[in-house]
Amino acid sequence: MRFEAPHEREAEKRAWLVVRDAYRLREPLPAPRRRLRPAVALAVAAAVVACVVSPPGRAVLGSLRRAVGVEPAAPALFRLPTAGKLLVRSDEGAWIVHADGSKRLLPGWRDAAWSPFGRYVAVAGPDELAAVDLDGHVRWSLARPAVRLPDWGGTRTDTRIAYLTRSRLHVVAGDGRSDGDPGGRPAAARVAPAWQPRRFLLAYVTTRGRVKAYNAVAGTVAWQSDTHFPRPSRLEWSSDGRLLLVVTHGKASVVRDGRVVAVRSGRVTAAAFRPGSHTLAAVRRHGGTSEVLVGPRVVFRGTGVFEDISWSPDGKWLLVTWPTADQWVFVRVAGGRRIRAVANVTRQFEGGAFPKIAGWCCSAG
Amino acid sequence: MWRPSADARALHAAQRGDERELERLFRAHWARAYRAAYLVVHDAAAAEDIAQEAFLTVIRTLDRFDRSRPFGPWLHRIVVNRAIDHARARALRGEVLGDGPEPAAPPVDGFDERLIGGLAELDPEQRAVVVLRYLLEYTPGEIAALLDLPRGTVNSRLRRGLDTLRERVGEEIR
Numbered sequence: 001m002r003f004e005a006p007h008e009r010e011a012e013k014r015a016w017l018v019v020r021d022a023y024r025l026r027e028p029l030p031a032p033r034r035r036l037r038p039a040v041a042l043a044v045a046a047a048v049v050a051c052v053v054s055p056p057g058r059a060v061l062g063s064l065r066r067a068v069g070v071e072p073a074a075p076a077l078f079r080l081p082t083a084g085k086l087l088v089r090s091d092e093g094a095w096i097v098h099a100d101g102s103k104r105l106l107p108g109w110r111d112a113a114w115s116p117f118g119r120y121v122a123v124a125g126p127d128e129l130a131a132v133d134l135d136g137h138v139r140w141s142l143a144r145p146a147v148r149l150p151d152w153g154g155t156r157t158d159t160r161i162a163y164l165t166r167s168r169l170h171v172v173a174g175d176g177r178s179d180g181d182p183g184g185r186p187a188a189a190r191v192a193p194a195w196q197p198r199r200f201l202l203a204y205v206t207t208r209g210r211v212k213a214y215n216a217v218a219g220t221v222a223w224q225s226d227t228h229f230p231r232p233s234r235l236e237w238s239s240d241g242r243l244l245l246v247v248t249h250g251k252a253s254v255v256r257d258g259r260v261v262a263v264r265s266g267r268v269t270a271a272a273f274r275p276g277s278h279t280l281a282a283v284r285r286h287g288g289t290s291e292v293l294v295g296p297r298v299v300f301r302g303t304g305v306f307e308d309i310s311w312s313p314d315g316k317w318l319l320v321t322w323p324t325a326d327q328w329v330f331v332r333v334a335g336g337r338r339i340r341a342v343a344n345v346t347r348q349f350e351g352g353a354f355p356k357i358a359g360w361c362c363s364a365g
Numbered sequence: 366m367w368r369p370s371a372d373a374r375a376l377h378a379a380q381r382g383d384e385r386e387l388e389r390l391f392r393a394h395w396a397r398a399y400r401a402a403y404l405v406v407h408d409a410a411a412a413e414d415i416a417q418e419a420f421l422t423v424i425r426t427l428d429r430f431d432r433s434r435p436f437g438p439w440l441h442r443i444v445v446n447r448a449i450d451h452a453r454a455r456a457l458r459g460e461v462l463g464d465g466p467e468p469a470a471p472p473v474d475g476f477d478e479r480l481i482g483g484l485a486e487l488d489p490e491q492r493a494v495v496v497l498r499y500l501l502e503y504t505p506g507e508i509a510a511l512l513d514l515p516r517g518t519v520n521s522r523l524r525r526g527l528d529t530l531r532e533r534v535g536e537e538i539r
Contacts, residue, residue, distance in 0.1 A: 003481070003500075004396075005403035011413040012395045016388065018417055022424045023379070023387055259414075261421060 018261055021243060024278055025254050025262035073327055073341035076348060077101050081330045081340055084313040085134075087112050087121060087359045091352030094123055096134055105350070106136050111358070113192070115152045115159060115174070118362030122150040122161050129163055131176065140176035153195020153202070160216055162193040162202050169193060169204055171216050182214060194235040194244070203244050205232045211246055211255060223258035238273045245280070247271050252282055270308055275315040281333075283309055283320070292320050292331065300331045300339065308357045321345070323354040372436040380427055391420060394437065397501060398444045404496045405448035406455075407485045415451060419443040441501055442511045445493045452489035483533035491526035494519055 079101040080086065086097040094112035096104045106112070109123035109130075120131050120139065129150060130141035150163040152174065159174030167187040172179035186206040193204035200216040209228035212221050225246075234247040244255045252271035254262040264271065270283040274294070281294045283306045290306040291298050304324025311318055316334040328345050332338040349355040371393070378386035398419055403412035422443055423430075430436075484492055497508045505523065509516040 003400065005400045005412065006409045007413070008396060008399055011399055011409065011416070012392075015395065015399075015413060015417040015420065016391055019391055019420045019424060020384065020388070022421050023384060023427075026424055026427065259418075259421075263425070 018256055018259070021254075021256060021278060022261040025243075025264075025280060073343040075343055077328070077342045077345075080312075081317050081332065082312045082314055084360050084362060085118065086310075086319075086357065087114055087361065088349060088355045089358050090349035090355040092350040094121065094358065095349060095355070096121065103348075104134070104136060106132055111149050111192075113150045113152050113161075114359045114361040116154055116195075116198075117156065120152075122152045122163075124148055124150050124163060129161070129172070131161075131174070142172065142176055142179060144170070144179075148190070149192040151192050151194055151202075153197070154200065155198055160195070160200060160202075162195065162204070162216075164188055164190070164193070167207055169202075169214075171202065182216065182219065186212075189232055191232045191235060194237055196237050196241040197239060199241060201241075203235050203237065205229060205235065205246070211235070211244065211258070213244075213258070225255055225258045225260070227253075227260055229253065234270070236273060238278050239276050243273070243278055245271055245273055252280065254278075254280070270306070272309050272311055275311055275313060277315065281309050281311065281318055283307075290322075292318065294318070294333050299333055299337070300329060302329075307354070310357045310360045312360055313362055319357060319360060321354070321357060326354065373432045376427070376430060376432050376436060380430070390436070394440055395420075397437075398440055401441060401496050401500055402444050402448045404481070404484055404500060405445065405489060405492045406451050407481075411451055412448070415447045416444055418447060438503070438507065438511055441497065441503075445497060445512070449489045449493050452492070456489070479533070480530065483530045486533060487526050487529055491522045491529070494522040495526045495530070498523055 077097065080097065080099045083099055085099060088095040088097055089110070089112060093105055093107040094109045096106070106121065106123055109125050111124040113122045115122065115131070120133055123130050123132055124147040127145055127147060128141055128143055129147045131139045133139060144165050146166045148164045150161050152159060152161045154160050154174060160171050161174060162169065162171050164170070167190070168181055169188040170179060171182050186208070189205040189207050189209065191205050193202050195202055201222055202214045202216055203211060204214065205211050209230050209232065211225040211229060213223050215222045229246050229248045231249040232246060233249070234245070236245045237243070238245070242256060243261070246253045246255055247268070247270065250265065250267050252264040252268045253260050264280060264282050267285045268282050269285055272281050273279070274281060279295050281292060284291050284293060285305070289301060289303055291301040292306065292309060293299065299318070300320060302322060302325065304322065306320050307323050308321045309318055316332060318331045318333055320329045320331060322329055326343060326345050328342045330340040346352070346354050372390060375386040375390040379390060395416065398416040399412055402415040403409060406412055406415065419440055423440065484495065487495065493512070494508055497503045497511065498505065503511065505516055505519045508514070509519045512519070
């Protein structure tokens with residue numbers, strides 16, 4: 001009994017792309033750990049203690065640090081390690097941090113997001129949404145109750161901002177006009193919606209935990225996820241717009257056209273796509289320590305909690321925020337490993353709570 | 366011709382990160398998985414979902430897969446069980462196929478549209494057994510192992526399924 005089913009070859013082509021992406025995103029099992037023999041382990045431990053307690057030992061550790069590319073933490077953020085600018089949220093408002101380390105406070109705004117090419121910032125206060133330029137001048141504003149979590153997407157000629165008011169999803173044009181609640185969509189969970197790069201497809205999570213992709217031009221739902229995502233904390237598209245990352249409590253899922261194609265689990269607390277690729281960076285907690293993985297490789301590990309991760313626009317550096325140590329750590333993951341840490345982060349952003357990264361944007365723009 | 370030993374080699378290479386070998390494995394098994402799903406659910410989009418989901422299960426469990434076990438039966442077990450679940454769920458929701466199944470590509474070896482239409486009249490469990498026996502060419506004993514069924518149940522489902530098909534198609538089916 002032989003036959004060919006309808007659409008078999010087209011289905012094969014589509015399915016292979018999905019399966020291939022899932023394969024590229026999978027997390028291989030760790031290599032078996034080699035155990036040190038007890039005597040060797042004791043000797044190593046004794047040598048480490050000797051190193052740490054003696055002044056020459058500290059010097060050895062210093063040169064060892066330099067040899068593996070770990071510099072001592074700088075007392076302040078003198079400059080970013082590569083091009084682009086950071087958007088940071090603190091108790092005082094939103095901050096723009098330029099590559100040379102200079103900072104500008106946009107006071108009083110609670111949430112912030114870059115415009116697609118980094119020329120403006122969408123900011124949200126308790127009852128207002130606004131677009132401001134990099135000098136902090138307000139270009140337009142819109143009074144709305146309980147505005148939160150804007151995301152700005154689009155092309156060089158046409159942009160839209162999505163935002164939430166309580167649990168309603170809204171979309172407004174980049175010039176502040178045509179604000180609307182798109183077609184009575186289901187209530188949205190408290191996680192920033194995400195525009196697909198260079199297109200008007202908006203991903204958001206409903207209060208029931210389903211991810212929907214809303215076509216803001218056609219006013220229709222392009223797809224919805226076939227699974228639920230409890231306690232979502234982040235949505236992010238890959239640069240090519242093919243994959244959507246959904247970070248939930250303890251897990252990062254990669255979704256393509258509504259279907260989960262890969263999952264990274266094991267107490268994942270944050271994740272982000274590397275620009276220009278489908279490689280994931282993820283933060284994972286293990287007891288009292290946290291680690292950052294890029295693909296299957298651990299690139300940085302520390303005691304306590306890592307909170308956010310953010311890729312530099314060129315995809316070469318990863319910013320890891322480390323509230324336990326009051327530090328930001330920049331980890332270079334391309335062209336030779338290097339680690340640059342910045343201490344006293346909370347004080348540099350006017351105290352209060354440890355600041356959060358809202359985006360590292362745009363080499364050019 | 367693709368052989369089980371080639372599956373084991375491709376799996377081993379894929380476990381070590383060789384994407385080309387994974388693709389080889391996918392290409393070798395896609396058509397049969399998709400056709401089997403299609404013949405159980407009679408819906409091309411659902412069949413694509415089911416077969417694709419089965420391969421995603423392969424990816425998720427790739428590192429744990431025991432290469433001494435044959436890959437094909439393992440994949441077909443996933444496909445057919447998911448297809449049965451899908452068909453049952455659709456029956457429970459009272460869904461009907463609008464204009465019947467979509468026309469298949471030109472038949473080979475006498476497997477024609479009447480037969481495909483006849484399959485749609487069987488219940489999902491009978492359909493699955495007929496597909497496993499005549500499309501994927503498993504023996505009744507192998508089908509029993511694949512679906513966790515007593516062999517007698519497989520034989521009776523096959524017999525009832527073939528009787529119904531014979532009535533529908535009006536010719537001998539061996």
